[in-house]
Amino acid sequence: MARIACQLNRFKYSLLSAACLSLWAWSSVQAQSPAAPATPPANASAPTAASATPPAAPGALRPMKDILKDAKSTPGFFTLHQKDDKVWIEILPSQLGKPFFFSYNVPRSIGERGLYGSQMGGSKLVEFQKVGNQVQLIAKNTQFFAKEGTPQAQFVSESFSDSLMSSAAVVSAPNPETKSILIEANALLFSDIPGYQTGLEYAFRMPFSLDTRNTSFSSTKNTPLLTGLEVRAHFAVPKLSAPPMMPSPVPSPPPPTATPDPRSMFVSFYYSMMPLPDPMATRLADERVGFFTVARSDLTSDAKIKSKTHYLKRWRLEKKDPSAVVSEPKEPIVYWLDKNIPLKYRATVTEGVLEWNKAFEKAGFKNALVVKQQQDNDDFNNMDARHASIRWFTGADVGFAIGPSQADPRTGEILDADIGMSDGFTRSARRWVVDDLARPRGQDGEMCEEAETSAQELNYALDLLEARGVDLDGPEAEALAKAYLKRTIMHEVGHTIGLRHNFRASTLNDLKKVHDAEHTKIHGIAASVMDYSPFNIAPKGEKQGEYVMSTLGVYDYWAVEFGYRQFPPGQESEGLAQILAKSTQPELQFDTDEDAGYGNVIGIDPMVNRFDLGSDPLAYYKLRMKLSRELWDRLQNMNLATGDSYERLTRSFRSGFAQVANVAPLAAKYIGGVHTRRVRAGTSKPMFEPVAAAKQREALNLITKDFLGVESFKFKPEFIARLATDRLERIDNPSNLQTSVASLVANVQKGILDHVYSPSVANRLAEVGMKVNDPKETLGLADVYDTLQDAIWSEAKTGQETSLIRRNLQREQLRRMTDVLVKPAGPWPADARSIMRENARQLVSLLEKAIAKPGISKTTRAHYADALDSLNATLKASMQRAAP
Template sequence: MYLPQRLSALPPLLCLSLAAQTAPNGGKAPAPAPAAAPAPGALKPFADVVKEAKEHKGLFTLWTKDDKVWIEVKPEQLDMPFFFAVSSTRGTGERGIYGGMMDDSHLVSFRRVGNSLQLLAKNTTFTAPEGSPAARAVAEGFSDSLLSSAPVLSQPHPERKSFLVEANALLLKDIPMGATRLEATYRQPYGFDPSNSFFEKVRSSEDQAAFRVQAHYALSRIMLPPIQMPGAPPMPFVPPPGTLEDIRSLFLGWHFSFAKLPEQPMAPRLADDRLGYFATTRWDFGDDTRVDPKVHYIHRWRLEKKDPAAALSEPKQPIVFWLDRNIPEKYRPAITQGVLAWNQAFEEQGFKNAVQVKVQPADADWDTHDARHASLRWLTGTDIGFAIGPSQVDPRTGEILDADIGIGEVWARGSRTEARETLPPKAQDAFLSRHDHSLCTYAAEAHQEMGFALDLLETRGEITPGSPEEDAYVAAVLKDVITHEVGHTLGLRHNFRASTIYSMEQISNPEFTKTHGLTGSVMDYNALNLALKGQRQGEYVMSTLGPYDHWVIEYGYKPLAASEEKGALAKIAARSSEPQLAYGTDEEALGFMGLEGMDPEVNRRDLGSDPLAFYQKRLSLSKELWERLQARTFQDGEEYQPLRRGLLRALGQVGLSANLSAKYIGGVVHLRDHAGTGRAPITPVPATRQRQALKLLETGIFSVDAFRFKPEFLSRLTTDRFGGPLNADPSPAQWVLRTQTQVLAQLFQPAVAQRILDAPDKLTNPKEAFRLSELYDALQGAIWTELKSGREVSVMRRNLQREHLRQLSAQVLRANPLTPADARALAREALRALQPSLKAAPAKTGFSKETKAHFADCLAIVDESLKASLQRLTL
């Protein structure tokens, strides 16, 4: 979600379609052989190399003939920095490999070494003043990277002194590492095949040269599934591509752009951790008096007033977003509104029409992938459920040079399609050390929210499927998602604390929210505002910017004189303690290994100043939905799939509410305040709130009556017969268990236990602290109630009890090294307390044979766990 560049008047681009004229190689992928460099003195005259070729003048003059492309490099272009951007134009349509997405960028230069031309990715992270001794040390300490090289083919031009290099040899290489991505995704040894790769189009203009590549990847052999032996544990196997005619061969599309960098680098603006901008970090070794050599520059567009003296002026160069011609016309109005919503904030900083939207003509001969076109593009695939707002920056200053927002076409099908948890392709590329900063799945989560809301409203009879009201609802959610993603392309990070600034009463008032917003920011993952049946219904969706959005744009884009900037920015950032400007981002919200973070006020998909009240409401709405689904009648010929989809969505809301409620237990509010606000940066959650959250979990997901479904409802949870290898006879008990398992894992985290144990030392009255023993006792009491009541134990309850026992035993037998000793001791005490009740259970009447066997099995686990732990302690 990062890097853009402005586009105003578009220079005419010369376009040429090139057809590949190569023979197939039987699906094999030969390793690319380096081209042999001509011997010194053997270079051909310039005119002989490009004889009968067509000339295309521009930033780099290109020469084309048949399937060959030559680049003319001028002497002054050697060692000159250029912006080199890569986009994906074709994918496999599944598992994160999609066409139409921004990929990577570098600041590059060309270096001639003898008769070879090297394309270098310049290392701009480590710097020192030019010409200083420190600059020499930096040059010796850090390396550039070689992206590609090719032989020089011609003698210098007799007048221009330029020379020729073959673009086929330089750029028909696996620069984007497509083979590695394919292997990481499919676990098949795909190799890049240069002999069957070709330039689909090349274009040249005054400020850029663009190359559209069809890159062939092939398998020389197919990795077969492992042989599954009878009775052996399942062997892991990643399925091969499911969208290809022949898995041995595929084409990925790449778009390479070389563009001019700004003649005068933009003045960088320093980042401040009290508000959220993406930032470029540079190590400045020129000042040895600073404790930390790192300098952080925010990502922002270069906006300058046409009339600096005017209070409100159009910018010299507006931020123009092009709607790609592949976006369905039906959704263009909502997308346009989502983009232009940001002009409210820019007008406050003196810019009129700072953000603009244009539509790419259907007959345009230029590509929105070009580095000079910020764009929005429709993405298609078999499993796309997201939108993403990446941008690319000048690494020297943080100036945004390009942005390409991708929108999953799942929005075209409203509530009737399930948005899967598919992440953008970079999610699987972390090991490649690519230059990604974070990941946004807001659209996927917003689509899930929308599906749940529409299911509920349809079962209430408040919205009719396929009606104009449903279309308007979908458009409102899409607009909100686009505003969020555009915010990323303006440089903004997530703000997951923004949802807590308004009360439930305020967000139920549509007149209030139309002016102030549902929350503090569109950069939160804002939940939809759904009222309980019979209560006042406010706006469903965030319809305007929030106060934080205006403030953060002021910090990044307010015109400031260089002499005043430092003091003015400090004054703006000092407002961070104002309640309406509350900020917390991914670091506070995200935990580890799928578990939630420590701050219960920094969440995705909550709403209102009392998050626990919101979670309780969502639990009630979820139960309302599945009860309405159980009461639904069907006309002859109707399909039952909505029942399964609706129940899964309802259980998804239960899981969300339960996991976020669990953050209160052992939770710590972490503020980004600097000195002078009067607030402590770290404050344990009050014990009363922790107990309130624990009670919600006891009744909401751990009680005997938390999940009750009618037999006739469960027998109708069928699925799409054409939808692939889904279980036609699902187990709702396993669906419920997944949520319960996740919450228990959250509560038994070593970090949670440590924070609970540390809390008394941070309180003036330690006796008021929430105790770790309260957590263990409450869970045990809620999960094992049948041992006291003598009530029959259902399969859902047996599953939960086994999982609770498994996690307790793991703390005793295989404790995480970070688990505090007190937590292990309490786990052992909990097991010891279960022993007598499990021993006495068989004597009680009313238990089925399955339940008695379950208790006997649990007792054996407890006995072995305690025995093993005692043996370990005596060693």
């Protein structure tokens, strides 16, 4: 995942993959600085030569050999000394002021609310600096620099600050021979360097603090290439706050539930210190290919238009035989499989990693990736900074995979990567999992949103397949689990070799071709495994292809070639230009997280989405609606075995709604949509092109018919009366007894209205005529608002009764209209407000006639009257505000 970040819901997901990334904001850096011992007075007399063992001057530091008496010494990058619960770090004079790589990962955590074990944390380029009797661990500012020895280097150093990570006092006199000094690792590392308190506060809104008295070292490892120390940190609060006398309108999150006592928890941090490699040759990033990057601002010259340069994040791969077209690397990228990976899945995980060797071989490297299994007698911790790893983890509410990495900030060289794999991906293939999921937050600016939606995807696929008769404890479910596991590993490995998400890749094939298994086994279902792909489920009775990606896509090969191909001296620029010249080919198009949007803010291009499939997304949305209706129909006609819980129906019913709620806003994305392209000068197509009016009308018809129509959501009353919840789980939410179908429908419809009735869409619709030669061929504001209003208030025209679901929809549309007219204009275009005001007047006339019709119920009449009052008040207030 990078991201990548890098996102089954029955296998409980979410990536990032991506990329798909880290689990808390590493924003809080705290330093604990023990007071330095007092210095001896300047006039203190020196011991006489006759004194065999002169008494120490008051406040003088003890000799190192006295402090380390009976301590176990371990040489390494930094020499460590350990005695009982104390660990000391010995620092040579040559190591002071010399940068090195420092990382902090989380082998163990509390297992809920985004705080899980086996997760990669952050890394810095740091150095030890001695200030008086204090040694500071300083994170160097690597983002801004200038050529050493220039005036620019001087003013850059004065303009930007380094950061203090932690500090500790010198506890011994210098070694008489080596002049080395000694600091307590306890004082240096028993502080919240990772900023975990911020993560705890974010999750629980409680003031947890680090309890240093009950914090300890659980292990140390020392070699010439790495000094590693694992800290078992205790976080605690003195008490739990009493609940408020009056309920808050914004409910607070509950205290931790996965610990025996919510006031106390242990978290492990693994700190790695290792020498920096010689700087690797950098490769400039290009916006047409999706790589993670490191950014550096060179302020040596003011002649550049932009001082910031972006370098690819990538591993150091060098050919053993530079003259060979394909050569093994001098040092391959090694992924260690953790001991905790279940035995039956290790082969599948290995397959997922080694699948990438196909792309690297095309780029000139044979066996670039190697998989090794950590054995029980291996004593290294693969959460250190020298072992890229794949680890299993779990939690009370967990369901995602993530593929972050750590890199040399000077060059972008990836130095470590640790893929975290939730056991929910395989467990959920056979068991119901309905826990709420914590959404992981990725590093490198990439959100790993695959977790929740991918979990929903798996639930949906299994619900539908089970309804079709598939045994979830049988071999077909086992094969599906392994197939999805392999696909997930491929996605996360893609993040750890530097690749970002590509959310345009799913549009490569039409829906017929994605069910051609012979084709997809070779070329993939999508152009890239770095997309978030839904389960490829065919309609009942039609040919079923592969459910998930089983291999890499054409984009993956191309991206690896851009990032890793080596060129003869002096030919790299020309070689990369030849690779990039292919970027306009449809199968190599790239768009990523910020293009698809985050959360409720979706992007502008309807072809760039998470969890869609096929060259015509509208056709895919129609298919998903068809599949959901098939699921609902099967559920409504299902005969449960005597003694089975009705909760079985509820879970599958809600699973179908989760799918509909996901695709509804994506269909609405066509309205006011704009096709975007990552092109440069010399191409014939524009960077921005409005979606064709015909396609927008097709989307508008789909929305009004399938999502906003009178017949859109109808279910048997006897079925709705059996939608039960798990009463054993209800203790945490006593009000959650019945399933509100009206709320589920409203959630789907609000997703559409939120997008279509937004100022950004209104502005694009208002300006679309400026971007085409014939404005008559565009879809304008009036077309959209008229069509929606006619569909939403259709009963008022025909004199029909309104249902609760329809009244809720009408209120939502009315609220959005009145808000625009009453509130300050803000970002809304004047044309949108004018059209809405005119539509409000038309609706007033329509409702006046509807109220006068005989035969409608009191509820419908009252609803129309209430809407009429709101409209009249709105129009009056709007006119008063507009008056001079």
